[in-house]
Amino acid sequence: MTEAPQPNSTFSRPTFFILTGIPGLVGVQAWLTLVFGPMYLLSLLGNGALLAVVQTDSTLHQPMFLLLATLAATDLSLATSIAPGLLAVLWLGPRPVPYAACLVQMFFVHALTAVESGVLLAMACDRAVAVGRPLHYPILVTKARVGYAALALVLKAVAIVVPFPLLVARFEHFQAQTIHHVYCAHMAVVELVVGDTGANNLYGLVLSLAVSGIDILGITGSYGLIAHAVLQLPTQESRAKAFGTCSSHICVILAFYVPGLFSYLTHRFGRHTVPKPVHILLSNIYLLLPPALNPLIYGARTKQIRDRLLEIFTFKKSQF
Template identity: 85%
Template sequence: MAETPLPNSTFLRPDFFTLTGIPGLEGVQAWLTLAFGPMYLLALLGNGALLAIVWIDSTLHQPMFLLLAILAVTDLGLATSVAPGLLVVLWLGPQPLPYAVCLTQMFFVHALTAMESGVLLAMACDRAVAIGRPLHYPILVTKARVGYVVLALALKAVAIVVPFPLLVARFEHFQAKTICHTYCAHMAVVELVVGNTQANNLYGLALSLAVSGVDILGITASYGLIAYAVSQLPTWEARAKAFGTCSSHICVILAFYVPGLFSYLTHRFGRHTVPKPVHILLSNIYLLLPPAFNPLIYGARTKQIRDRLLESFTFRKSQF
């Protein structure tokens, strides 16, 4: 069987790719740093403060808050894997990125996204046990078991995302050296490949459905159990209090999955109708919005964390 001839304008695997930023918005993309810069700063300060509070306050060394700390670590990693390069590209224009660094960024972005989705599922299961079986909660949900769950989620995220850079690394020829994006997204790099990319496309679709689809089903099932348990409580006050413990988690779920699903659907089914700048903006918002807003949500709606923050500020004021 004869090999398919390569196009005339092809390049051997480049040492560097060039990230262009947001095509079509070159004249105004520097102004976008005024939005993405504060989001990244908020992610750093907010998640850092959450981690410090959970670390310092021994009363917060409980499964629920340990999962929240893992979510904060994941958010810090996710925001940092994207935001610094994004801000440089938006402010200074197209930037070179070594090939190996590109594949590394690709791995971390997708692995941390999968990890965040898994942690949200674990938090939903934690709330389901706490509300559905409160007397057995201390026995069923221990710090050791939380550690095992987090380790399993991390290993799963690594295992399912490793094929992404490997599937790209097998190609030797590329149509261009320029990535029309702000970071090395898997499909943005695959678009430059010369060769049969069906495996990349199918694995990307399968991974999106397997990770987000399974986690969303698990979260939905957990909240179904929560709703049933809440409905069995005798008074409206008890029901409101029980369901109120889930309000922060529900807001975080919406902040993560709504932009993510919108970005995914427009990329998969609106590639020819939705302008490319919109795709790129949505993908960046999807990666930076949850890390920026999760600490605010938990800080405002979780009594223990809110009280600890107020105590810290009150103590500092009393020193001056």
């Protein structure tokens, strides 16, 4: 393992970085695999099952379920982009990661996070149209438009996240090779840079506020329209049914944005008051908890998916 440089020393761009894990928890971090390992397993099984059900059941080839499949694919990719390396670092200790692979991971983590936020906004808009204008829903929301929206979200994420690795790649000198983190987070790598990192910090701040802020405003506006439409319904039963169709989506939104905003605020404004191990744990929970919970939430609260899964398991059980 490369020795730590002296405080005033610098060296050229390294061929690899060393991910050390969670500072201050080195002695016990192997036990954290008992937390993050099951999260990743749930992500693989749950999202894989959702994708398989939507793909194989033609009755689920509708905009609402296609958006759900898009969310499941994003969750599966996001969890896989960090979980294998994270578990290896926690269980086996510090691990080297090639410089190029570190930048690639940085890109995918941030891009997939942006895609997930956009998919949640698209799902909120879908529910707003379904509840507010149910008669026009089949005309306004089609499978083709869902496909175009998914493609637009991917292209947007690529366009806005590509500058992250490029802004890091422009630096030629670093203070150290050791990243005190479990994956190649943008700011964790920037902390090692020798030079003016103002552009990196500013772009990260602007991007976080723009992407998350706009999506949160859009989601809030959509649910404002939903609430207005629901309150106009004539009976208590119809209002409860309309709110019930949106409750699972609200749970998914909370599971994604609450840990994410808390992690972001503690990193930006509480760096001197919130211990670094807490911040790193929050960032891992933010990236792994929603992919693990989303399939459980939708599987439990979406009748069509729940019934289809029960049919599959009942059929397999009857074969034995």
